Amino acid sequence: MTLGKRAFVLIFPVVLAGYVLAASLLYFSQSQSILGLERARLWQKLGLLGAVFENDVTKNKSLIYSLVEGNAVRLFVSEPDASYRSNAIGVLMQKNIKSLSEDATRFVSLAIIRPPLSVDFYYENSQDPFAEISAEQLEHARSIIDSPKLSGWSYIEPEGASPLIVHSQFLDPLTFNQPVSSAKDGSILIQTAVLPRPFLDMKKALEREYGAKIEISTHPLTAKGALSATVRLGPSLHARLTPPQDHLDSKLLNLKLLLAAGAVVLSLFTIGIVLVLVRRFITNPVARLDKQLMEVMSGRRSELAPSDEAGEIGRLSANMKQLHDNVVESFALVQTASWTDTLTGISNREHFNARSNQILDGARRSGTGCTLLFIDVDNFKFVNDKYGHKVGDELLRTLAPRIQAIVRSVTEHRELPEALVARLSGDEFAIMVQSNPADGTITEISRSILGLFSDGFQMLEKSYPVTASIGIAIFPDDAADLQELLANADAAMYQAKAQGKNGSARYSRSLHEKRTRQRQIEEELQTMCPDDEMHLVYMPIVDGRGRVSACEALLRWTSPLLGRVTPDEFIPIAETTGLFSKIDSWVIDKAMSQYGQIRQLFGSDTVLCINISSAELYNKSICERFCDGLIRYGIEARSIEIELTETFAVKLGDLSQRNIDMLRSKGFRISIDDFGAGYTSVQQIIDYPAETIKLDRALVESLANAAALPTLRAVIALCHAQDMQVVAEGVDTPEKMALLAAAGCDLYQGYLISEPRTIDDLGLWAMQRLMEQAREKSPSRKAGTARKASQA
Numbered sequence: 001m002t003l004g005k006r007a008f009v010l011i012f013p014v015v016l017a018g019y020v021l022a023a024s025l026l027y028f029s030q031s032q033s034i035l036g037l038e039r040a041r042l043w044q045k046l047g048l049l050g051a052v053f054e055n056d057v058t059k060n061k062s063l064i065y066s067l068v069e070g071n072a073v074r075l076f077v078s079e080p081d082a083s084y085r086s087n088a089i090g091v092l093m094q095k096n097i098k099s100l101s102e103d104a105t106r107f108v109s110l111a112i113i114r115p116p117l118s119v120d121f122y123y124e125n126s127q128d129p130f131a132e133i134s135a136e137q138l139e140h141a142r143s144i145i146d147s148p149k150l151s152g153w154s155y156i157e158p159e160g161a162s163p164l165i166v167h168s169q170f171l172d173p174l175t176f177n178q179p180v181s182s183a184k185d186g187s188i189l190i191q192t193a194v195l196p197r198p199f200l201d202m203k204k205a206l207e208r209e210y211g212a213k214i215e216i217s218t219h220p221l222t223a224k225g226a227l228s229a230t231v232r233l234g235p236s237l238h239a240r241l242t243p244p245q246d247h248l249d250s251k252l253l254n255l256k257l258l259l260a261a262g263a264v265v266l267s268l269f270t271i272g273i274v275l276v277l278v279r280r281f282i283t284n285p286v287a288r289l290d291k292q293l294m295e296v297m298s299g300r301r302s303e304l305a306p307s308d309e310a311g312e313i314g315r316l317s318a319n320m321k322q323l324h325d326n327v328v329e330s331f332a333l334v335q336t337a338s339w340t341d342t343l344t345g346i347s348n349r350e351h352f353n354a355r356s357n358q359i360l361d362g363a364r365r366s367g368t369g370c371t372l373l374f375i376d377v378d379n380f381k382f383v384n385d386k387y388g389h390k391v392g393d394e395l396l397r398t399l400a401p402r403i404q405a406i407v408r409s410v411t412e413h414r415e416l417p418e419a420l421v422a423r424l425s426g427d428e429f430a431i432m433v434q435s436n437p438a439d440g441t442i443t444e445i446s447r448s449i450l451g452l453f454s455d456g457f458q459m460l461e462k463s464y465p466v467t468a469s470i471g472i473a474i475f476p477d478d479a480a481d482l483q484e485l486l487a488n489a490d491a492a493m494y495q496a497k498a499q500g501k502n503g504s505a506r507y508s509r510s511l512h513e514k515r516t517r518q519r520q521i522e523e524e525l526q527t528m529c530p531d532d533e534m535h536l537v538y539m540p541i542v543d544g545r546g547r548v549s550a551c552e553a554l555l556r557w558t559s560p561l562l563g564r565v566t567p568d569e570f571i572p573i574a575e576t577t578g579l580f581s582k583i584d585s586w587v588i589d590k591a592m593s594q595y596g597q598i599r600q601l602f603g604s605d606t607v608l609c610i611n612i613s614s615a616e617l618y619n620k621s622i623c624e625r626f627c628d629g630l631i632r633y634g635i636e637a638r639s640i641e642i643e644l645t646e647t648f649a650v651k652l653g654d655l656s657q658r659n660i661d662m663l664r665s666k667g668f669r670i671s672i673d674d675f676g677a678g679y680t681s682v683q684q685i686i687d688y689p690a691e692t693i694k695l696d697r698a699l700v701e702s703l704a705n706a707a708a709l710p711t712l713r714a715v716i717a718l719c720h721a722q723d724m725q726v727v728a729e730g731v732d733t734p735e736k737m738a739l740l741a742a743a744g745c746d747l748y749q750g751y752l753i754s755e756p757r758t759i760d761d762l763g764l765w766a767m768q769r770l771m772e773q774a775r776e777k778s779p780s781r782k783a784g785t786a787r788k789a790s791q792a
Helices: 003-069 071-078 082-100 135-146 181-186 197-210 245-298 312-338 349-366 380-387 389-413 441-451 482-498 509-527 567-576 580-593 595-602 614-618 622-633 646-650 654-665 682-687 697-703 706-721 734-742 759-777 779-791
Strands: 108-114 118-124 151-156 164-171 188-194 214-217 229-234 237-241 370-378 420-425 428-433 457-459 462-464 467-475 503-506 534-543 548-559 563-565 607-611 640-645 669-675 692-695 725-728
Touching: 003 071, 003 082, 003 151, 003 164, 003 188, 003 197, 003 229, 003 237, 003 245, 071 082, 071 108, 082 108, 082 118, 108 135, 135 151, 135 164, 135 188, 151 229, 197 214, 197 237, 245 312, 349 370, 349 420, 349 428, 349 482, 370 389, 370 441, 370 482, 380 389, 389 420, 389 428, 389 441, 389 457, 428 441, 441 467, 441 503, 467 482, 482 503, 482 509, 509 567, 534 580, 534 759, 548 567, 548 580, 548 595, 567 580, 580 595, 580 607, 580 614, 580 622, 595 759, 607 669, 614 640, 614 654, 622 640, 622 654, 654 669, 692 697, 697 706, 706 725, 706 734
Parallel strands: 467 503, 548 607, 607 640, 640 669, 669 692, 692 725
Antiparallel strands: 108 118, 108 188, 151 164, 164 188, 214 237, 229 237, 370 428, 370 467, 420 428, 457 462, 534 548, 548 563
16 A cells, blocks of 8 residues: 555544534434424324314214204204104205205214113114214213213214214203203213314325324324324323434435535545645655665665655665665575574475475376375374473474485486475474375485384484384375365374384375275264164173173264264274263163163063273363262162273373272273273272273184183182282183183173173073073973983
8 A cells, every 4th residue: 555545544534523523413414303303293283183183073062053943953852753854854854954964975974872881773874875873983882871971072983984083962852952950861872973074185195294193182192203293182181203214314314415425525625725735745755765675675676765755764774775785685695584484494394385286286297196195203292201301302303304315316317306394393394295196206205214113213323213204295196286286185094103103104095995984974973862873782791600780882884975983983082082971871871771681571679780891080070970870770889880991991190090080989890991902000909999901802813722721720719819800801702701710800791692782682682591591400301301301
C-alpha cells in the first residue's frame, strides 16, 4: 500500500466518523420531531374517528326519537288486530324508516320487543326481504331487559356481517314516555340498529394508511410503544391504533439516506483537500526516496541520490545511504540462519517444506518423479537417557553430515540434481531425491545409510546401539502433494520398524489399505452403539478335576460396514483414541448382568473374569463402575476377577496402583493376563498385586514339553510362593494338559476344554458335559469297562 493510500485509509475514517457523528446527532433531533408530529397526527385522526362514531350513535338515538314521535309506532302498538298491524301498519313503519334515513341504501333496522323477549315486529333495510333479527341484537335486548336500565346502546359485530350500532329504549305503550323501572314488564322495547358506514369507512382508511388493525374493546386501552393512540368511543367502548415499527421507519428512511449521503459527500470533499496537501509536502518526497531504495535493493542503482529536501526527509535519505551496506550483509546472514537447523547445520523443516514444494511443482510440470526418504533413529531415546543429552546432540551432529555426504556422493556420481537433506525434528531426517524410482538411486542411498549403523553407530571412538528405520514414498505414485507424501513415508517408516529395525520399507497399497481400515475402524467406533453391534462370549476355566471354576468374558464386534472385527484390531485403536471408556463400561455392565446365568450353570462359587483396557486404570471412576454393578445385579465382589495385561503390570504408575489397591480393598480379585508375553523380572513377579497369574499361550507352547518341565515347574512354584493361582491359557491337547498338571498348574483354559461361547451356547455345553459325566458314572458303563479289562 502506497503512502498516499495509507494516508487516505488513516484520515478518511476519522473525517467520516466526525461527519457521521454530526449527522447522527442531527438525525436524532429530527427523528424526535418527526416522531412527535406523527404521534400528534395519529391522535388527531383517532379523535376524528371518535367524533364520527359519536355522530353515528347520536343519529341512531335520533332515529328512535323520530319513530316514537311519529304515528306509525303508536298505531302499531295500539292496534289490536294482529293481521292488520303486521301488514298495513308494518308497511307504514317501513316507509317512515326509509323517510328518516339519509341514505336509502344504508342498513337500518327496527325491532319492537315485548318482555321477556317476544319480537312483535322486525324490519331491516337490506337486500333480504325475509331477514330476521340477529342473535347479537337479541342478546343486547336481553341485557337491557334483565338490567335495571331503561335504555342503552352498544357496538356489536354480528357473525358474518358488518358491525352495527344498536340502541334500545323502553316505552310505556299508553303514554309513549319512558316508564319507571318497576313497570318494565308491561312496557315495550324499541330497538334500532344502524350501520355506521362513515365510521367504518374511516376506520378502514386508517388501517390501510397505518398498516395495522384498530383494536376496539369494552375495557379502557392505553397507548403502547413510541407511536400509538387511543380514543374513547363511548362510556364503555374504547379504540386503539398501534402502527407497526416499519411505518415509522419508512418515514425516517429518507432522512437517514439524506444525512448519510451528505456525510459521505462532505467527507470525500474534505479528504480530497487534505490529500492534496499531504501528497505535495509528505508522500511525494517519501515516494521518491522509496523508489530509489527499491532500485538499490534490486541492483539497478548502486546508491541513493542526494536529496534537496529539508528536515526529516533529507536526514532520512542520508541515513538510508549509510545503512545500505549493513542491510545487505545482514539480510544474507538472516536468510541463511532462517533455513538452517541450529544443531546439525543442515536444512530445517521450514526450508524443507518450502524447497520440497518447489521440487514437486517442477516434477509435476515436467512429468518426472521424486522420492522422499523418511529416516528415524531407533533407540535414540535410550542413548539420551543413558548417556545424556550432550551425547544425543553430538550423535545427531555427527549423523547429519554423514547422511549428507552419502546423498551428495550418490547424486553426483549419477549426475542427478542436488538432493535436499533436512532434519525435521528430534531424531527424524528427510531426504528429497529427484530421480526415477527404478534407477537404483534410492536403493543405493538407503543401503549406504543403513550401513552407518551395521555395527552400531561409531562416534567419539565408541559404538552406540542405535539403528535407523527408513520409510520411502514416491511422487506421484504414492502421493499427490507434500503433506500426503510425508504422511505415507512416515507410515512406511513405522512398517520398517515393525519388520525389525535398521531396514527400509516402501509405502505400498497394503499399507494404505491397513491405514484405511484403521481409520474406518476408528470412525465406526465413534458412532457405533455397543448394544447393537457387540456381544460377549465366555471361555470356561476348569480345575484338574474338570470342574468349571471361572468363565472369562471376551468381547466380539460385528460391524454392519466392516463385518467381523477382531479384538486385536479394534482394542489398540480404541485405547489410543480414547474411545475404549464407553466400551469398557458396556462390557462391565453386560458381563455382570449375565453373571446370574453363569452362576446357575456352574455354581455360586464360579468366578467371572472381566478384561479391562489398561488405560482405564488411569480413570478414577473405574472402581465406581464395578461397585455400581455389584449393587445393581446383587453380586459379591469376590466373584469378580479383573484381568490386567502383564505388559501393563510392569509399568504401574501411582494412580493405577491406587486404583488397583482400591479395587482389592473392595474385595475384587486381580489377575495378571498374558504372563510371559513381555519382559518380566523376578522382582516384578514378587511385587505383582494379584491373586491369579495367567500364563500366556505362547509361553505355554514353548514350555509344555518334557525337556522344559523343570523350568515350567520353577515358574509355577515361584507364583505359588507369592500365594497366586496359576491359570494356563492355550491348552489345546491332552499332552499339554498332562505336562501342566505335572508342573503344578491350578487351572486350565483352551480349546481342548471349550471354545468361546455365547451365554446360550454355554448352557448347552454345560448340559452336554453333565450328560457325559452321568454316562461315565452309570453302572452299565462300569460293568462294560470291567469286562473289557478281564478279556484283555
